[in-house]
Amino acid sequence: MNFRFIVFLFVLLLFNPGLSDAQSYQNAKHHKCLKCHSQQTYSFLNTVKGKEDKRLMNPYFILDTVAMSHGVHQQFDCTDCHSSEYGTYPHNGNLKLEPMSTCLDCHGGDASFATYYFERIEEEFKKSVHYKVYGDNFSCSKCHSQHTYVATARKSDNVLEIVDYSNKMCLSCHNDMKKYQLVSGHENPKLVQIHSWLPNQELHFTNVRCIECHTEVLDSLKVSHNILPKTKALRKCLECHSADSRLKASLYKYENLQKRAAEGGIKMVLANESYVIGTHQSPILKLASIVIFLLVLAGIIIHSLFRIIKKK
Amino acid sequence: MDSAQKLYFYPVWLRIWHGLNAIGILTLIFTGISMQSSIESSQILAFNTIVKLHNLAGILVMLSYLVYFAGNLFTRNGQFYIVKPKGFLNKPMQQAYYYAWGMFHGMKAPFPLSEKRKFNPLQKYSYIMVMYMAVPIVIITGIALLFPEVIIDKVYTVSGVFVTAILHATMGFFISVFLIIHLYIASIGKSPLENFKSIITGWHQVH
Numbered sequence: 418m419n420f421r422f423i424v425f426l427f428v429l430l431l432f433n434p435g436l437s438d439a440q441s442y443q444n445a446k447h448h449k450c451l452k453c454h455s456q457q458t459y460s461f462l463n464t465v466k467g468k469e470d471k472r473l474m475n476p477y478f479i480l481d482t483v484a485m486s487h488g489v490h491q492q493f494d495c496t497d498c499h500s501s502e503y504g505t506y507p508h509n510g511n512l513k514l515e516p517m518s519t520c521l522d523c524h525g526g527d528a529s530f531a532t533y534y535f536e537r538i539e540e541e542f543k544k545s546v547h548y549k550v551y552g553d554n555f556s557c558s559k560c561h562s563q564h565t566y567v568a569t570a571r572k573s574d575n576v577l578e579i580v581d582y583s584n585k586m587c588l589s590c591h592n593d594m595k596k597y598q599l600v601s602g603h604e605n606p607k608l609v610q611i612h613s614w615l616p617n618q619e620l621h622f623t624n625v626r627c628i629e630c631h632t633e634v635l636d637s638l639k640v641s642h643n644i645l646p647k648t649k650a651l652r653k654c655l656e657c658h659s660a661d662s663r664l665k666a667s668l669y670k671y672e673n674l675q676k677r678a679a680e681g682g683i684k685m686v687l688a689n690e691s692y693v694i695g696t697h698q699s700p701i702l703k704l705a706s707i708v709i710f711l712l713v714l715a716g717i718i719i720h721s722l723f724r725i726i727k728k729k
Numbered sequence: 730m731d732s733a734q735k736l737y738f739y740p741v742w743l744r745i746w747h748g749l750n751a752i753g754i755l756t757l758i759f760t761g762i763s764m765q766s767s768i769e770s771s772q773i774l775a776f777n778t779i780v781k782l783h784n785l786a787g788i789l790v791m792l793s794y795l796v797y798f799a800g801n802l803f804t805r806n807g808q809f810y811i812v813k814p815k816g817f818l819n820k821p822m823q824q825a826y827y828y829a830w831g832m833f834h835g836m837k838a839p840f841p842l843s844e845k846r847k848f849n850p851l852q853k854y855s856y857i858m859v860m861y862m863a864v865p866i867v868i869i870t871g872i873a874l875l876f877p878e879v880i881i882d883k884v885y886t887v888s889g890v891f892v893t894a895i896l897h898a899t900m901g902f903f904i905s906v907f908l909i910i911h912l913y914i915a916s917i918g919k920s921p922l923e924n925f926k927s928i929i930t931g932w933h934q935v936h
Binding site: 702706709710713714717720721723724727 | 828829833895898899902906909910913917
């Protein structure tokens with residue numbers, strides 16, 4: 418598979434004139450697709466009316482060319498995945514019915530992506546509430562935009578950025594009535610409201626990924642894709658802020674390693690802010706420490722009283 | 730006994746070490762407690778600042794510990810830490826009895842300090858426990874927490890990072906308790922401030 422993929426890329430490099438187009442994402446106005454699909458409006462020669470027509474672009478079909486030029490698929494051109502028949506306008510209506518490639522079609526069984534565990538991810542995803550509700554229609558791209566996706570969790574050295582990027586994937590639907598309804602068939606719950614039980618909600622939202630509480634955590638996968646139904650979401654503070662756990666241990670380790678890998682050197686060690694509050698708290702030890710502290714204090718007070726009385 | 734005899738107890742290197750260590754340890758205790766109580770403490774200093782401060786103070790204490798360790802290895806200061814088997818339990822018991830009862834009943838200090846004896850037995854034992862057990866453990870676990878990849882993943886069923894963190898916090902707590910007692914016992918002297926002056930000037934009054 419790996420070999421085939423390399424050959425595919427090679428052929429693409431050699432013969433596909435589209436590749437030069439791929440490089441022109443930044444220069445969208447000269448790209449045969451993006452000259453329309455990166456704009457709010459598009460113009461075309463209406464052959465029936467025999468004159469130039471200007472129309473609004475469907476907002477869901479407007480592409481962010483800047484994000485595309487940074488995305489994981491930046492080296493591909495539109496027609497590498499979409500039918501080349503899209504080259505004409507009006508587009509042939511039947512084209513919409515053609516099945517698109519899914520992630521696994523290219524990435525499945527590919528040794529060069531072994532560390533991404535695409536097959537394991539699919540396995541886990543099929544247990545998730547997303548799959549149960551929407552079946553195969555719930556494609557990877559519902560969360561991971563094939564056009565603009567960046568593997569932030571692997572590339573970024575900034576934990577807050579990783580959290581932000583990850584949470585935006587969830588929010589793109591869970592905070593969007595139309596997209597949410599498309600999948601669930603009902604209105605999306607108000608996130609701030611349903612998380613009102615969570616202390617320091619804002620802090621949690623900016624520092625913790627949704628998936629930390631809403632997935633079944635597996636140590637073998639970087640990100641679990643088994644999104645749990647809300648009834649199974651984590652609601653106990655102690656699951657994170659306590660004697661727990663492999664999860665926090667691995668998160669802590671991960672944060673720290675990321676930071677140092679990025680900036681390196683002793684400076685980074687000193688400035689390392691990785692810390693999960695309460696991960697080393699144990700109720701028994703806490704009680705013991707309070708008791709010991711009070712006993713010491715009592716001893717000192719009694720002793721100093723005697724010293725004052727006896728003038729020692 | 731010559732009531733005005735002065736002994737040069739604390740050489741410069743030792744006083745520098747003691748000062749750095751005091752600043753470091755106090756910062757570590759303050760920031761350590763802040764981190765444990767997390768949210769409330771952010772009203773005093775931002776959480777991130779507190780974590781950075783804790784890391785910095787940790788490095789300071791580690792470096793000053795090296796000074797201390799080398800000092801005790803290469804100067805005669807190390808001899809004050811040697812424990813002899815004779816009276817291993819009896820001696821510190823005597824000292825404890827003196828603190829709890831004797832000193833209020835006209836008893837003389839059982840182990841008066843001299844050029845050969847800088848610490849009374851209880852002091853010696855607790856200093857050994859703190860400086861050769863608690864502080865090294867806290868330093869080693871602290872370094873491990875800065876480089877968590879060196880920590881083994883699992884100790885039986887518990888996460889290695891967790892065990893390390895618990896050990897770190899526990900030892901940190903005992904050092905805090907030691908500090909409180911240390912400061913209090915230091916106030917037992919001819920006058921409450923006498924011993925504090927000694928550790929700054931280096932000279933100890935022997936009465």
